[in-house]
Amino acid sequence: PAHTEKPSKVKTFLPPSQPAIFVPVDRSPEIQEARLKLPILAEEQVIMEAIKENPVVVLCGETGSGKTTQVPQFLYEAGYGSENDIIGITEPRRVAAIAMSQRVSLEMNLPQNVVSYQIRYEGNVSTETKIKFMTDGVLLKEIQKDFLLSRYRVIIIDEAHERSVYTDILIGLLSRIVPLRQKKGSPLKLIIMSATLRIEDFTENKKLFRTAPPVIKVDARQFPVTVHFNKRTPQDDYAGECFRKVCKIHRMLPSGGILVFLTGQAEVHSLCRRLRKMFPYRGKQGSKDEKDEDAQEAKALRAFKKSKPKKKVNLPKISLDNYSALPMDEGDEDREAGGDDDEEADRSDFDLDLEDAGSDEDKESDSSLPLYVLPLYSLLAPEKQAKVFRPSPSGTRLCVVATNVAETSLTIPGIKYVVDCGKVKKRFYDKITGVSSFRVDWTSQASADQRAGRAGRTDPGHCYRLYSSAVFSDFEQFSQPEITRRPVEDLVLQMKDLNIEKVVNFPFPTPPSTDALVAAEELLIALGALQEPPKTGRLRVMQSAKLSCPITPLGRTMASFPVAPRYAKMLALGKQHDCLSYVITIVAAMTVRELFEELNRPALNDEEKVILTGKKARVLQMQKIWAGQGPAQKLGDLMVMLGAVGACEYSGLTPTFCDRNGLRFKAMMEIRRLRGQLTTTVNSLCPGVSIFLDSKMQPPTESQVHYLRQIVMSGFGDHIARRIQPEELLDEKWRNGYKTPLLEDPVFIHPNSSLFRQLPDFVVFQEILETTKMYMKGVSSIEPEWIPALLPQYCHYGDPLEDPPPFYCKASGRVRCHRQSTFYRVGWQLPAVEV
Numbered sequence: 043p044a045h046t047e048k049p050s051k052v053k054t055f056l057p058p059s060q061p062a063i064f065v066p067v068d069r070s071p072e073i074q075e076a077r078l079k080l081p082i083l084a085e086e087q088v089i090m091e092a093i094k095e096n097p098v099v100v101l102c103g104e105t106g107s108g109k110t111t112q113v114p115q116f117l118y119e120a121g122y123g124s125e126n127d128i129i130g131i132t133e134p135r136r137v138a139a140i141a142m143s144q145r146v147s148l149e150m151n152l153p154q155n156v157v158s159y160q161i162r163y164e165g166n167v168s169t170e171t172k173i174k175f176m177t178d179g180v181l182l183k184e185i186q187k188d189f190l191l192s193r194y195r196v197i198i199i200d201e202a203h204e205r206s207v208y209t210d211i212l213i214g215l216l217s218r219i220v221p222l223r224q225k226k227g228s229p230l231k232l233i234i235m236s237a238t239l240r241i242e243d244f245t246e247n248k249k250l251f252r253t254a255p256p257v258i259k260v261d262a263r264q265f266p267v268t269v270h271f272n273k274r275t276p277q278d279d280y281a282g283e284c285f286r287k288v289c290k291i292h293r294m295l296p297s298g299g300i301l302v303f304l305t306g307q308a309e310v311h312s313l314c315r316r317l318r319k320m321f322p323y324r325g326k327q328g329s330k331d332e333k334d335e336d337a338q339e340a341k342a343l344r345a346f347k348k349s350k351p352k353k354k355v356n357l358p359k360i361s362l363d364n365y366s367a368l369p370m371d372e373g374d375e376d377r378e379a380g381g382d383d384d385e386e387a388d389r390s391d392f393d394l395d396l397e398d399a400g401s402d403e404d405k406e407s408d409s410s411l412p413l414y415v416l417p418l419y420s421l422l423a424p425e426k427q428a429k430v431f432r433p434s435p436s437g438t439r440l441c442v443v444a445t446n447v448a449e450t451s452l453t454i455p456g457i458k459y460v461v462d463c464g465k466v467k468k469r470f471y472d473k474i475t476g477v478s479s480f481r482v483d484w485t486s487q488a489s490a491d492q493r494a495g496r497a498g499r500t501d502p503g504h505c506y507r508l509y510s511s512a513v514f515s516d517f518e519q520f521s522q523p524e525i526t527r528r529p530v531e532d533l534v535l536q537m538k539d540l541n542i543e544k545v546v547n548f549p550f551p552t553p554p555s556t557d558a559l560v561a562a563e564e565l566l567i568a569l570g571a572l573q574e575p576p577k578t579g580r581l582r583v584m585q586s587a588k589l590s591c592p593i594t595p596l597g598r599t600m601a602s603f604p605v606a607p608r609y610a611k612m613l614a615l616g617k618q619h620d621c622l623s624y625v626i627t628i629v630a631a632m633t634v635r636e637l638f639e640e641l642n643r644p645a646l647n648d649e650e651k652v653i654l655t656g657k658k659a660r661v662l663q664m665q666k667i668w669a670g671q672g673p674a675q676k677l678g679d680l681m682v683m684l685g686a687v688g689a690c691e692y693s694g695l696t697p698t699f700c701d702r703n704g705l706r707f708k709a710m711m712e713i714r715r716l717r718g719q720l721t722t723t724v725n726s727l728c729p730g731v732s733i734f735l736d737s738k739m740q741p742p743t744e745s746q747v748h749y750l751r752q753i754v755m756s757g758f759g760d761h762i763a764r765r766i767q768p769e770e771l772l773d774e775k776w777r778n779g780y781k782t783p784l785l786e787d788p789v790f791i792h793p794n795s796s797l798f799r800q801l802p803d804f805v806v807f808q809e810i811l812e813t814t815k816m817y818m819k820g821v822s823s824i825e826p827e828w829i830p831a832l833l834p835q836y837c838h839y840g841d842p843l844e845d846p847p848p849f850y851c852k853a854s855g856r857v858r859c860h861r862q863s864t865f866y867r868v869g870w871q872l873p874a875v876e877v
């Protein structure tokens with residue numbers, strides 16, 4: 043069969059499309075020199091030949107081999123970005139889209155309006171753009187507007203091994219778009235780029251590509267990396283373990299940069315701070331930067347802290363004196379994992395062991411060498427991120443403390459030592475209940491090896507794994523693709539909007555489970571975005587029918603909003619009651635993560651404790667004001683969001699205002715952009731409507747609040763909770779708890795919620811986050827009689843003539859009937875409504 047042919051021999055007939063031009067690029071000598079060192083440069087001809095001959099090419103190579111920065115340049119020079127054609131590159135992370143567009147623009151000596159980027163809310167794309175870096179979500183949106191992507195000549199899907207949901211879907215869609223473009227006579231080239239990981243999901247999947255695309259492997263000059271395992275795996279203080287390990291490396295081992303992998307922003311900052319204290323760097327620039335970052339750290343949001351059990355952290359005051367008194371930890375267990383270069387791995391001069399290196403006398407003098415500590419994580423401002431690429435000041439050693447972003451997206455030069463905590467922060471969803479939680483979990487073997495590989499870019503290196511080899515062998519081999527781990531209603535709606543009715547048949551590189559697809563279609567039917575399948579004789583609808591429901595006009599409207607279906611439904615309803623600008627604001631605020639700064643985090647020292655306590659009091663007071671008075675309070679947390687955005691916009695949205703009131707400036711900026719974008723979408727969708735962004739937004743009136751609560755309920759009909767009545771209290775722990783239709787266990791209103799003390803009988807919530815308890819977040823109160831009236835799809839109705847019996851109403855002179863109903867499968871009795 044064709045797909046077993048040697049890749050290089052696969053030839054497909056193509057119209058003569060290759061332009062014979064060579065577009066010159068004016069690079070600086072230094073850049074040119076650096077480029078020539080990249081392994082991928084040697085393969086340029088092979089790569090370009092393959093692209094010329096094949097519609098789809100898979101390119102894999104070690105991180106740092108030059109895929110992301112060089113392939114777009116090869117294509118540009120070969121004339122792919124000429125005239126009106128664009129070369130598009132997708133990245134799963136915003137950081138990478140921005141950083142890489144800047145790097146390529148610099149290397150090519152072309153301005154950023156030619157080599158540009160586009161992420162959800164911002165970009166510098168112009169009519170001049172020839173090379174466009176974007177997030178995968180952005181390209182997916184573009185496919186909705188122009189299925190054939192006619193402006194693109196080439197699409198590069200970068201970091202395909204990360205298996206982000208959008209990347210997976212894009213590959214599925216492009217597998218169909220490429221042949222269509224070929225038929226049309228204007229071929230589109232697709233290049234899938236990946237680290238050397240499990241590419242079979244793309245190449246061996248016949249649903250995806252009938253002819254297996256050729257695979258080009260770029261052999262990176264990867265130097266051997268000696269992997270050292272800990273003998274024992276520390277229970278939870280892996281951050282402390284990282285600190286000790288970095289100290290040791292810095293004091294005992296020869297020069298070379300250190301890269302530490304941790305799981306989140308807060309951990310990164312905290313370790314940076316400890317290390318700076320330990321090995322201070324007092325360069326002019328440095329001290330300013332450090333202050334800067336310390337200030338940032340003080341603000342650093344412990345975004346995910348809630349996922350961890352609360353624990354007071356009392357860090358010992360660290361100085362050089364009492365450092366030496368810290369107990370030495372277990373010796374390292376050695377193991378080779380030099381990738382494909384195993385044979386070089388035991389060359390003795392590289393085979394350093396921490397325990398042997400450096401004698402005690404060295405300690406004092408070595409430790410006086412300053413450590414140039416830099417944080418790196420996705421939400422860090424781009425200017426700060428860029429610092430890791432610059433040489434560290436002379437007389438210092440570079441130490442980058444990073445999250446997963448440093449694993450494959452960004453390559454930091456000069457790293458010789460990697461310290462890997464072995465953990466990664468993941469969001470988990472319960473498929474049935476939708477409850478989500480962030481958990482720090484072990485990473486996969488493939489990821490751990492990627493991390494180790496970062497130490498061998500320029501020289502042989504060492505990787506210190508803070509866990510035992512036994513633990514490592516229990517890691518899953520690869521991380522599960524994201525699409526199998528999260529709800530998919532947004533994807534299903536987008537696909538239906540692209541007229542892909544049978545989503546089950548879509549060529550996913552890895553399909554989501556049927557359960558997840560059914561749950562998605564059920565929710566979309568309940569939201570009115572899909573037509574309800576015809577009921578066959580029996581009550582139960584055939585599953586196959588459920589999985590191929592066509593989209594409704596409402597569904598199409600919903601699909602054009604850049605937010606998940608529930609929020610899109612709210613926007614679609616907002617038009618009806620003159621609430622649109624409020625709904626836009628609420629939706630923008632609900633979809634941006636963590637509006638408020640985390641003030642419950644443990645303080646790092648006494649000084650900070652005082653600051654935090656003061657701030658908390660002030661912020662609580664502000665939140666009370668934003669929660670409104672009287673009926674407005676019933677909108678609960680969403681009213682607080684509305685008030686916060688209103689106040690912020692009114693004051694001109696300054697960092698100072700945000701800081702003083704415990705709001706995240708970045709989040710507020712994002713809300714502003716999203717409001718703008720939603721407003722534009724609404725105006726273009728509804729010809730009669732014209733909303734404008736009002737910086738002096740008045741608080742909603744009483745009747746608007748009433749409708750807003752109903753609108754929220756309509757989007758979150760399955761997220762209704764009912765307060766547990768005293769007679770139902772089976773356990774003291776259930777006090778103040780709520781029942782939801784899908785969970786056995788009670789859920790609670792989050793202590794940060796404005797409704798925490800009010801405990802309304804019925805509420806609607808945005809999500810349940812499991813931490814120490816199951817907490818509802820984003821809570822509003824609702825009235826039970828709205829449920830039978832507005833959410834018929836979730837109710838079972840009694841016979842209006844029977845139950846309760848009709849009665850004669852003197853006032854109106856009419857016979858009145860009531861209809862009794864129960865909610866959901868749980869059968870909660872709802873108040874009778876008049877019919």
Ligand code: ADP
Pocket residue numbers: 080103104105106107108109110111112141145431432450451452453454455
């Ligand atoms: P790949 O995509 O194969 O992982 P990249 O194209 O990202 O490789 O990186 C190629 C080289 O370019 C690496 O050695 C990296 O250090 C360097 N590089 C990337 N971005 C920058 C930057 N902003 N400044 C300096 N060097 C960079």
Ligand code: MG
Pocket residue numbers: 106109110111200201450451
């Ligand atoms: Mg890359």
